[in-house]
Amino acid sequence: MTDGQTAGSNTRTNKVDRVIEEYDLGDIGDELERLWLGEGDEQQSVRDLAELFNRRVLQSAIDASDVFTLGENVDHIYDALTGGESESDDRTLIRARLEQNGIDVEAVERDFVSHQTIYRYLKNHRDAEQPEPTDEERVEKAEQTIQRLRGRTTAVTERSLEGLQKKGTISLGDFSVLNDIQVLCDDCGRSYDVADLLARGGCECET
Incomplete structure (x- = not known):
């Protein structure tokens, strides 16, 4: 069946x-x-x-x-x-x-x-x-997806570290998880935060 x-x-x-x-x-x-x-x-x-x-x-x-x-x-x-x-x-x-x-x-x-x-x-x-989405909607959707995944990665990392901390597997005091996504343009060497890159509409070297 x-x-x-x-x-x-x-x-x-x-x-x-x-x-x-x-x-x-x-x-x-x-x-x-x-x-x-x-x-x-x-x-x-x-x-x-x-x-x-x-x-x-x-x-x-x-x-x-x-x-x-x-x-x-x-x-x-x-x-x-x-x-x-x-x-x-x-x-x-x-x-x-x-x-x-x-x-x-x-x-x-x-x-x-x-x-x-x-x-x-x-x-x-x-x-x-x-x-069919517009170009603006595509960029906005991409940013939302990235932000959700970044938030999820941060939350999972925090829970995993807290679990190890509680079991005494690692030694760690109060902590914060920093989760920055940088995009490096291989053509010009400039680096951008992914949100800034999307807001700019791309890398300066292409404009």
């Missing part, structure tokens, strides 16, 4: 709709479409939407478990399960605690979706079509 075929029926559906129904995710399909077609800060890529969807799946599985006493939030748990955390020990511990609370971790992970699956769902099953 394929992902698109329900047991005991000839009715074909898609994985996203099946998982929405199985985990009682309500109108998340409408939310995915709205965010994909949104404008400015609202618009999100299919990669972002796949992560949003998978985190909701995990949250639903946790909410449906018998008793849940794990202190970490869902974002931390998801990062650990999907390899976002640096320590395999942390991932192993979290998986064990989830399973102790009645959660079939492997089944939940099988129900996670890829960004390609989200794209096909929006295009083929919801007939969603993004308008």
Whole structure:
């Protein structure tokens, strides 16, 4: 039986709709479409939407478990399960605690979706079509994507260091994580902060 075929029926559906129904995710399909077609800060890529969807799946599985006493939030748990955390020990511990609370971790992970699956769902099953962006919108979207990834990298780095710090693996006092992205133009040797480069419209040597 394929992902698109329900047991005991000839009715074909898609994985996203099946998982929405199985985990009682309500109108998340409408939310995915709205965010994909949104404008400015609202618009999100299919990669972002796949992560949003998978985190909701995990949250639903946790909410449906018998008793849940794990202190970490869902974002931390998801990062650990999907390899976002640096320590395999942390991932192993979290998986064990989830399973102790009645959660079939492997089944939940099988129900996670890829960004390609989200794209096909929006295009083929919801007939969603993004308008062609202007050059300004492309630059703005690129900056938003970079800033989100930079913020995520900073957050993961902070959590990883705090985990090592608490276990006594490393010696570290109060700290801050600085995450600057510099772009070096090989033609002229000038270096720019990525946000400044986008605001300028490129390197001076090209103008």
